Amino acid sequence: MTGDAFPQLGAWVKLPAPESVELLALAGFDFVVIDAEHGAIDTRTISTMIGLARGCGLVSFVRVAGTAPRDVQVPLDAGAAGLFVPQVDDAARAREAVRATRFPPLGRRGASTSGRAGRWGLETLGDYLRTGNDEVRLVVQAESAGALSSIAEIGAVSGVDAVFIGPTDLAVSGQFEENDDRMADLVAAAERRCADHRITLGTTASGNASELLDRRGYDFLVLGADTTMLCQGAHALVRGARTAAPGARR
Ligand code: 3PY
Ligand code: MG
Numbered sequence: 001m002t003g004d005a006f007p008q009l010g011a012w013v014k015l016p017a018p019e020s021v022e023l024l025a026l027a028g029f030d031f032v033v034i035d036a037e038h039g040a041i042d043t044r045t046i047s048t049m050i051g052l053a054r055g056c057g058l059v060s061f062v063r064v065a066g067t068a069p070r071d072v073q074v075p076l077d078a079g080a081a082g083l084f085v086p087q088v089d090d091a092a093r094a095r096e097a098v099r100a101t102r103f104p105p106l107g108r109r110g111a112s113t114s115g116r117a118g119r120w121g122l123e124t125l126g127d128y129l130r131t132g133n134d135e136v137r138l139v140v141q142a143e144s145a146g147a148l149s150s151i152a153e154i155g156a157v158s159g160v161d162a163v164f165i166g167p168t169d170l171a172v173s174g175q176f177e178e179n180d181d182r183m184a185d186l187v188a189a190a191e192r193r194c195a196d197h198r199i200t201l202g203t204t205a206s207g208n209a210s211e212l213l214d215r216r217g218y219d220f221l222v223l224g225a226d227t228t229m230l231c232q233g234a235h236a237l238v239r240g241a242r243t244a245a246p247g248a249r250r
Contacts, residue, residue, distance in 0.1 A: 006137070006162060006200050007031040007059045008213070012225035014039035018048045020226040025056035033061045033222060036071070037086050047078035051116060054079065061139065067100035069110065076101070077115035082137030084164060089146050091153040098159030101138045103129050106159050137161040139202065143169035148190040155199030162200035162219070165190060191216050 007030035013020045014035045024032055034041060034049050041049075046062060053060035062075035063084035072083065085097040099107040111129065114121050118128045138159060142151050143166030155163045165187060170176070176183040194201040195217045202220040205212055212218040242248045 006202070006220045008220050009209075010059075010061075010220065010222045011229075012039075012063075012222060012227075013049060014041075014225050014227045015230075016041045016045050017226075018045065018052050021049045021052045021058065021060070022056055024226065025053070025058040029058065029223075031059035031061060031081070031220075033063050033084055034075075034080075035063045035225075036075070037063045037065045037084075043074045043078075046075055046080075047116070050075070050078045050080050061137070067097050069100070072100045073110055076109065076132065076136060077112060077117050079116035080136070082139060082161070084139045084141060086141045086166065087143060087169070088140035088154060089142075089144050090150050091157050094140050094154045094157040094160050097138060097140055098157060101136065102133050102159050106133060139164050141166045141169075142190065143167075144173045145170070145186055148186045151190045152193045152197045152199070155194060155197060162202055163194065164202040164222075167204060191218075 009029055010031040010033055011024045011029050012035050013024070013032050016039065021032055032053060034046050036046060050060045050062075059081045061082045061084055062080045063086065064071040064075065067085060075083065083101055088094050088097060101107055101109060103109050103111060109132065111125065112118065113123050113125055113128045117132065139162045140154060140160055141164045142148055142154060147154065148165070148170070151163055154160065167187075170186075171180075171183060174183060174186075191201065193199075200219045201217060202222070203212065203218060205221040205223050209221055209223065212221055
């Protein structure tokens with residue numbers, strides 16, 4: 001809903017460690033997505049991460065597991081800049097996500113200025129409601145063949161700010177093999193529809209960020225996860241030491 005450009009480069013936070021947020025801010029990411037869909041992160045920690053992200057000048061999204069009030073309201077009242085809602089297969093589900101995220105009359109989010117989003121009670125109710133409806137960003141994930149075919153209708157739902165293509169769930173739900181042309185065709189058609197309808201579009205990148213941003217019209221990318229960065233970095237260190245020191249024990 002906000003007219004500002006979407007922050008461009010992000011990372012998933014999947015470890016329940018607020019320090020991940022600080023490390024990713026130092027690395028220069030524009031935003032983090034705290035992953036409450038797949039990460040073992042409790043709401044207390046999510047709130048701490050959001051506060052820390054603010055202090056570090058990092059935009060913080062929370063990927064919620066669902067759109068029940070508890071999934072959605074706690075991160076929003078803790079001051080998240082927006083939500084990622086997974087598995088949005090059609091416009092009806094996108095409208096449900098809007099209803100959960102926005103205040104009346106657009107939605108049914110409950111109001112309380114007593115959290116960080118209400119500056120701990122200092123915000124006026126009017127400003128708190130305006131921020132929640134106009135500045136909080138709602139990103140819905142398209143991660144099935146049906147969702148990609150309906151991406152224009154999903155992206156047109158009032159209250160949705162951006163669509164994010166989730167390639168892993170798309171491949172799993174469609175039972176596509178790696179490098180399956182049918183999946184590439186579905187994604188390319190969805191990219192064209194988003195360009196035609198000026199829908200803000202994101203996805204994950206794996207070494208192909210410039211192609212996605214410069215040639216395929218993506219507005220924002222999630223480049224990786226704290227877990228994977230740690231795991232890959234650790235593997236590389238151990239592999240490097242074993243290769244450089246053939247005498248090292250295997
Ligand atoms: C997916 O690819 O399924 C996602 O949700 C993002 O990694
Ligand atoms: Mg997914």
